[in-house]
Amino acid sequence: MQHFSIDKKNEVDKTFRVSKVMADFDVDPKHSNEHFEGDFDLPEKWNVGIIVGKSGTGKTTIAKDMFGEELISGFEYKNKSVIDDMPKNKSVEDISRAFYSVGFGSVPSWLKPYSVLSNGEKMRVDIARSILEKDFIVFDEFTSVVDRQVAKVASMAVSKAIRKQDKKFIAVTCHYDVIDYLEPDWIFNTDTMTFSFTTGDDLNKRSRLENATNQNGENLGSIII
Structure with missing residues (x-):
């Protein structure tokens, strides 16, 4: 079990505005300090975890401290095509598999620069590059800049890719809706500072997800490579 106890102190300059706010609302600079404490009981064998909670509950701070x-x-x-931004020691076949594995299957988009991609495509490229470069990935603000339908599809794709390659991936997010689609092995909730294992009690969950459809009636499972 890994314990963390983090004190986050914020230095405040007593400017005119700060002093007025302190006087008007009876607050002290120490009131802006934060304390986060909890325990991680990581299993010996796992592939996908999630740190989830509301904004301001310490998700990123804890992720930085722990991982x-x-x-x-x-x-x-910096290249004109994102495929050229991938690790130099990886073949085109390796990169193609990584792109497909996270649902970035539009080959013409592989030839575009990162800056012109949609937010959903950028997220998938970031994850694909992470998978190509690392065996242990902690991804902050997971699905924060994409619509919720894209988030669900991306979560299913990432979960499948990580487990297939036996890597480790931790999503850090304020979005609880991705939990069912990531199917994490463990969850750390920063709202309550509690760690829990997923139990697998819902035996029909995977089948339900694979048969889910999007707003256009497309099967979500069928569009995950």
């Missing part, structure tokens, strides 16, 4: 070296924070994309 800082694995946290994905801003890849550099």
Whole structure:
């Protein structure tokens, strides 16, 4: 079991505005400090985990403290085609498999620069690159910039790809709706600072997800490569 106890202190300059707010609302600079404490009881064998909770509950702070070296924070994309931004030691076949595995299957988009891709495509490219570069991935703001239908499809694709390659992936998100689609092995909820294992009590969950349809009537499972 891994215990964390984090004190996050915010230094405040007593400017005119700050001083007025402190006086008007009877607050002290120490009131802006934060404390996060809890335990992670990671199983010996796992592939997908999730740190989930409302905004301001310490998700990113905890992820950095517990898994800082694995946290994905801003890849550099400088080529005219995203396929050329992928690791140089990977073949075109390796990259193609990674793109397909996360649902980035539009081949013409592989030839575009990262900057012109949609938010959903950017997220998939980031995840594909993470999978190509690392065996342990902590992805902050997971699905935060995409619509919820894209989030569900992407979550199913990522979960399938990570398990197939026997890697480790932790999603850090404020969106509870991706839990069923990621099917994580464990959940850390920052609203309650509690760690829990998924039990698998719902034996029909995977079947239900694979048979789910989107708003156009397409089967979600069928569009996951």
